[in-house]
Amino acid sequence: MIRFIIRRTLYALITLFILSLTIFTVVRLTGDPVSLMAEPGARAEDLDRVRAEWGLDRPYPVQFLSFLKNIATGELGKSFNYEMPVSTLYFQRLPNSLELAAAATLLSFLIGIPAGLISGVRVNTGWDNFGKVVALLGLSVPGFWLGLVLILVFSVWLEWLPTSGKGDWRHLVMPALALGWYFAASLLRLTRSSMLEVLRSEYIKLARLKGLPGYVVIAMHAFKNALIPVLTLAGLNLVVMINAAVIIEVIFAWPGIGRLLYEGIFQRDFPLVQGVVILAGCMIVLINLAIDILYAYIDPRIRLTR
């Protein structure tokens, strides 16, 4: 177990290293971040001064080492616009994004799991076909468009819900649905296929042979086991939704991390954009590591085979 943890941690560190190298290289390959972000017409001396301030006049390897050191110590530079450290801004916005992502996950559970369950149990019936249509629409209707349609129907026409901003639960419904929509569809598909697989297994046959009523077999035996892959997906997806809900947060003016990234793009706030991307990457790598270790702890087969 210890060896497994060490190996996985090492992998995670390598991943983070490559990630930093990628971001570092992209920034320098595609031009000079200072001139890219500077106001048009800025004087050459001013640009040089900013470059020296950021250490961009030093050789690349030296720059990269200090870049790594800064990431390791959480020192991601100051946002131009807010004049605050990027990490402070990120962690200020994190609870908002977490709230939205949690609501979206909850909604997608409420839609995806029951629908997937029914589709899996009643294969090739009307229910199943309905489920298939929902799954297909979930993958092909872009979340941001759904968000706009929701605004049109529930805010503009019916005037039931506020169009944007953060407040009570009524502010949360539409962005959560728009964000969770895609995930609800993938949950539906996963629950369905997972149920199908479990229902074919020997212990389900045994449970049925024992004469247990159908709903007990499905609820107590099948569903519980079918839920394992579903929960893994949900955990990973939550982290992605926290960091990648850019458009939904923009549409609904939700003050989360995605909107922070958008502000960074628009205000040409280069340290902010770079910092948010790095923090998102770090967070996902660390959560992945935690899930891996947790799994190995629960299921010894994983740590022995890999």
Add this chain to the structure above:
Amino acid sequence: MVSLSPQTSAAAIGHRPIDWLGQFRGLPLLPLAILVPFVLVAAFADYIAPYDPTEPVAGMKIFTPPAWMQGGDIRVLLGTDFQGRDIVSRLIFGARVSLIVGVTGTVVAGGIGTLLGVLAGYLGGWVDQVVMRVTDAWLALPALVFAIFLATMLGPSMWNIVIILGAVYWTRYARVIRGEVLSLREREFVKLAEIAGASSARVIRRHIVPNVLNTAMVLASLTIGVVIIAEASLSFLGVGVPPPQPAWGSMLAEGRSTLMVGMWWLTILPGFCIMLVVLATQLLGDWLRIRLDPQLRNL
């Protein structure tokens, strides 16, 4: 013993007339019925579009509603936008952007991913280690966030978007195809080719690549919709296809502010186009998956 019915044996020796209708049976009609018009419209946009999509229509007010609504004008069937440009023409040229980016972005991603996946899987060793570590690292970033980052750095242009989406989405191909090559490498026909003295390059070209193409095709059918939505997302955020060039994503973004006063057509129509095209590619992908490789049905 299996006894052939007279009908099948007759078919087997070719007495049956060619079943022309049968050629179409099994073809995915619904997705083709959606996609073919879009492709034709995109290809012949210059001849079909009634107006220049980047210039206001002469003598037409801004925000003219669609023709069937009050204040609409038959000359601009779906109305005009905030600059008085014709929505129909912009949708038509937007189709071109979406389809070109969707297809070429997928090809770039598939090309890079397949190549690296094959090399990693077949050569193994440090090549495998390097490719897979980079794949892991790139997969760690949410695709859209990574694409936004690259787009901010590279600056907006259609071909930059193609490169960016290729660079973001190749990792999925690399991972799946590497796995496939690992098992192919152990198969007898590959071993025999190696024993016969074929060089690595030849084995890869003649024996490995042809056997992973089906998987690559199936993955491509899954990626194309994702790439189209990603392009729309980037254009929506203003880091995709730059204005005044029409793209469905930027049309959505432009219509957003006037959605609040009920001008639904500016946002609903481009979004509906995105949905239709992605839906069709999904259905086509499902069909292709079952057709090419039954084992991948669960992918």
